[in-house]
Amino acid sequence: MNHDDTTAAARRRPMRTLALAASTVALLVPQALVASPATAASSDAARGPRGVSAVTYDLGDQAYRLPGTGEPVEIAGTVHYPTDLGTTPLPLVVLLHGWHETCADRAAAEARTAAELAQDWEAYEAASRKLFSWPCAPGTRPIANDRGYDYLGEELARRGFVVVSIRANGINASSVWGDENASARADLINRHLALWQRLAASGRGGLVGAFRDAATGQPRRVDFRDRVDLNRVGTMGHSRGGAGVTWQAADRHKDQWPTGVKVKAVLALAPAYNVMTEDMTAYEITKTPVAVLRGTCDGQVGTEAFSFAAEATARSTAGFHQLAIPGANHNYFNTEWSPRSGEVAARDDAAHDADRPGQCTEPGGSAYAPQLTEAEQRRGVAAYAEGFFRQYIGDGRRF
Structure with a gap:
């Protein structure tokens, strides 16, 4: 199976492919994040940008064991939410990082x-x-891989979403690979969603008493009961997390979602799929909107990120969007993986040429673009993610 080209089935249906110049990303993002008159007229965003709070939870480094191997995995995450949760249940977005040192x-x-x-x-x-x-x-x-998306959690929470970034270090350290790895990540998402469904519905379950202030580590009591809408869930997965959210949302696996949970939007960020899979139906999504983003300077994931997702959604009746971001690499989407963090194993994975200072490409590539800074790259994905989730699980305005 050739995943380097979109299949004939995928080509038969309309598909949005966007390519933004690096300068366009940097210039348009600030305007995209400012409330417009239309924002004031919408129900969910009528209050405009909100104050944001953050808590963490950690139920233990060995909270559960991977099926089949028995290897330990943690149940831990970081939550960003509007400080004033209001009276109307808010949509939930789950973020999942990919494979990186633990x-x-x-x-x-x-x-x-x-x-x-x-x-x-x-x-x-x-x-x-x-x-x-x-x-x-x-x-x-431990490397806090889940904290690498704090910037995204803050922006989405400012716009009226509850955002949970979950940690998957145990899966990264495990022996599971390929489709089994995607399945394990999907199972981890479902375990977190089950905890949130029970908390939101009854104020009970494993998360009760588990929250701590994200800055001080001190215990924090936050009443999420009747404040989170598990019928409006969006997921974002980066790198192998992208394969995980695609697997979790696939038609074949919807019966594994916790009772009372509906995933209605999937964003795969530079997704690393198992392109050698022999069973594409395990990833097939036909009724859930999907968006795929990839930078042109990605040093870890190739253009198969687009073609694989296109094939997985070839029979979809929902929205499918893909965006190529010139000058974006793989690691800058996660602050913990980026050089400015000073974290262990953080690096710029883009390919460079000494004769082209300030530019980048993918390994072996010949198409160079001005490289985005860490901040520019994150502003771009935050603006896109906010618009995508707003359309499909928020107030419904098109992005």
């Missing part, structure tokens, strides 16, 4: 780099095991 072991990262230069692959694997372990060794801090 433990902030700087010595192991340095040893891995040295081993790679020396082509000592045994030492390389030993160092990698320390960086991809779960739980992390005593005294080693």
